[in-house]
Amino acid sequence: MLSKKSILQVDDLEKEDVIKIMDTADSFTDISKREIKKVPILRGKAVVNLFFESSTRTRTSFEVAAKRLSADMINFSASTSSLKKGESIMDTLRTILAMQVDLVVVRHSDSGTVKMVDDLIDIPVINAGDGKHQHPTQALLDLYTIRSRFKECRGLKVAIVGDFLNSRVAASDILLFEKMGMDVSIVAPSMLLPEDCSGFKIYSCIDDVIESADIIYMLRMQFERQGRKFYPSIREYNRFFSLNRDRVGRMKESAVIMHPGPVNRGIEISDEVMGGTRSPYSSVIIEDQVTGGVAIRMAILYLILG
Amino acid sequence: MIEKANILNPDDLERVIKRISHEILERNRGSENLVIIGLRKRGVPLARRIADRIESFEEKKVDFGKLDISFYRDDFGMKIKSDVEKTEIGFDITDKNVILVDDVLFTGRTIRAAMDAIIDLGRPRSIQLVVLIDRGHRELPIRADYVGKNVPTSRNELVMVKLKETDGEDGVILLEKEEDVK
Numbered sequence: 001m002l003s004k005k006s007i008l009q010v011d012d013l014e015k016e017d018v019i020k021i022m023d024t025a026d027s028f029t030d031i032s033k034r035e036i037k038k039v040p041i042l043r044g045k046a047v048v049n050l051f052f053e054s055s056t057r058t059r060t061s062f063e064v065a066a067k068r069l070s071a072d073m074i075n076f077s078a079s080t081s082s083l084k085k086g087e088s089i090m091d092t093l094r095t096i097l098a099m100q101v102d103l104v105v106v107r108h109s110d111s112g113t114v115k116m117v118d119d120l121i122d123i124p125v126i127n128a129g130d131g132k133h134q135h136p137t138q139a140l141l142d143l144y145t146i147r148s149r150f151k152e153c154r155g156l157k158v159a160i161v162g163d164f165l166n167s168r169v170a171a172s173d174i175l176l177f178e179k180m181g182m183d184v185s186i187v188a189p190s191m192l193l194p195e196d197c198s199g200f201k202i203y204s205c206i207d208d209v210i211e212s213a214d215i216i217y218m219l220r221m222q223f224e225r226q227g228r229k230f231y232p233s234i235r236e237y238n239r240f241f242s243l244n245r246d247r248v249g250r251m252k253e254s255a256v257i258m259h260p261g262p263v264n265r266g267i268e269i270s271d272e273v274m275g276g277t278r279s280p281y282s283s284v285i286i287e288d289q290v291t292g293g294v295a296i297r298m299a300i301l302y303l304i305l306g
Numbered sequence: 307m308i309e310k311a312n313i314l315n316p317d318d319l320e321r322v323i324k325r326i327s328h329e330i331l332e333r334n335r336g337s338e339n340l341v342i343i344g345l346r347k348r349g350v351p352l353a354r355r356i357a358d359r360i361e362s363f364e365e366k367k368v369d370f371g372k373l374d375i376s377f378y379r380d381d382f383g384m385k386i387k388s389d390v391e392k393t394e395i396g397f398d399i400t401d402k403n404v405i406l407v408d409d410v411l412f413t414g415r416t417i418r419a420a421m422d423a424i425i426d427l428g429r430p431r432s433i434q435l436v437v438l439i440d441r442g443h444r445e446l447p448i449r450a451d452y453v454g455k456n457v458p459t460s461r462n463e464l465v466m467v468k469l470k471e472t473d474g475e476d477g478v479i480l481l482e483k484e485e486d487v488k
Contacts, residue, residue: 024390027374036426039377069377302377302390 001303006118006125009134010175018140018180024299025144025292032068032294042071045305046101051128052078052108057261057290058128062105065297074101089113093120102305124304132166132225137300138260139172141293143180145285146215148292149256154181159209161187161241162219162268165194166226169260170219185209187241189231205240210250218243218259218268234267244270248281257284307464307481313439313457316476322454326436327359329452334403339431341369341399345408345420346391351471352438353407371395378419400428409467411437414448439478441465
């Protein structure tokens with residue numbers, strides 16, 4: 001049903017695939033609102049979450065998605081596995097394949113590992129984030145959240161703000177957003193930009209885009225991937241790149257704030273904008289991203305295993 | 307494919323829909339508690355037509371919905387699926403008499419899937435099945451409550467239902483696969 005067996009990067013998806021995934025996700029959004037949030041279609045299929053790097057929302061999201069489709073989900077995380085005893089990825093894969101699974105969801109801290117896994121095995125592989133490379137299902141759920149809000153994506157102005165250098169989310173988002181005709185700019189400190197920025201619209205302060213953007217997409221500061229200190233102080237970062245009450249007040253009325261999570265409160269987004277269990281601002285649609293993420297992953301599993 | 311027989315012309319189709327609408331009202335003693343649900347894709351316009359008739363006979367609205375059974379099929383993985391369309395049932399079906407409408411009843415597998423899908427939405431008082439054509443060859447113990455026309459067929463034949471809303475014209479014809487013609 002999709003052009004390729006596996007989803008390793010946004011580049012693997014044709015525009016028709018993207019639209020098919022979005023349309024199918026709409027049906028799954030309805031199912032997730034029902035009293036019985038489950039359909040039998042993937043009964044008897046087994047899906048493995050193979051996570052070599054920590055994750056809460058992506059792993060849980062795939063797990064909820066698989067379960068709502070009646071597939072069995074096996075969770076495998078490196079920190080509690082034989083990898084700790086020195087088993088290689090290849091041997092881990094052999095073990096998992098011997099258990100007759102139908103699809104593997106992989107996350108790894110090294111770019112390209114997911115591609116390697118896909119080359120080694122015949123069953124479909126979904127990239128749930130590999131190093132600084134890509135995170136295609138995040139991009140799809142981001143697009144889906146935007147589409148659900150704005151209906152038409154073409155021409156929307158998106159500003160992606162923050163740690164662009166280390167962000168696989170940004171890499172996938174830009175490719176997908178541009179594929180769908182959106183107008184993307186990047187707001188980042190120069191130390192957190194790649195050496196070659198040709199082809200990108202770059203701004204050095206969030207104030208440059210705050211009034212014109214339809215979507216402000218905040219990236220998480222990837223402290224775990226930043227080998228050295230990339231920014232002198234949080235105070236200074238706040239001055240140029242963070243969302244606070246004043247800046248939210250200057251956004252367009254229809255504009256929205258997104259973040260792939262987890263949010264570093266007080267760094268990308270201030271505490272007062274984030275709020276308690278919910279943000280006081282209806283423009284903060286981070287929870288819509290999470291809800292949409294389940295529907296998108298249900299659609300992907302359904303379309304790949306079909 | 308070659309055309310073998312004309313099963314229903316546009317006037318026949320019109321009369322069948324009228325008759326079935328009356329039968330539904332007769333059996334259920336009016337339209338109180340009825341909901342009409344069409345199966346994607348050609349069951350939907352048929353269901354709409356029946357709902358329109360019932361509304362005009364009884365002079366009150368009946369709830370009308372559309373059901374897609376993609377997620378309930380038993381042939382998943384056989385690569386014959388069409389795109390998923392949205393199920394649109396914006397009312398509670400619990401304790402209702404659900405009138406399920408499809409164009410052709412064949413193996414019964416679609417109806418099995420549809421019943422599972424409906425029961426996931428609530429607990430109806432009853433599910434009654436309307437089909438325009440019953441062509442036989444059942445693989446499951448399923449029968450229709452209201453039938454437009456029984457058409458005995460061979461497995462090499464194909465019943466083609468055309469509706470104005472989806473195909474630009476009304477009619478039902480019987481086709482035969484060419485390689486099987488002697």
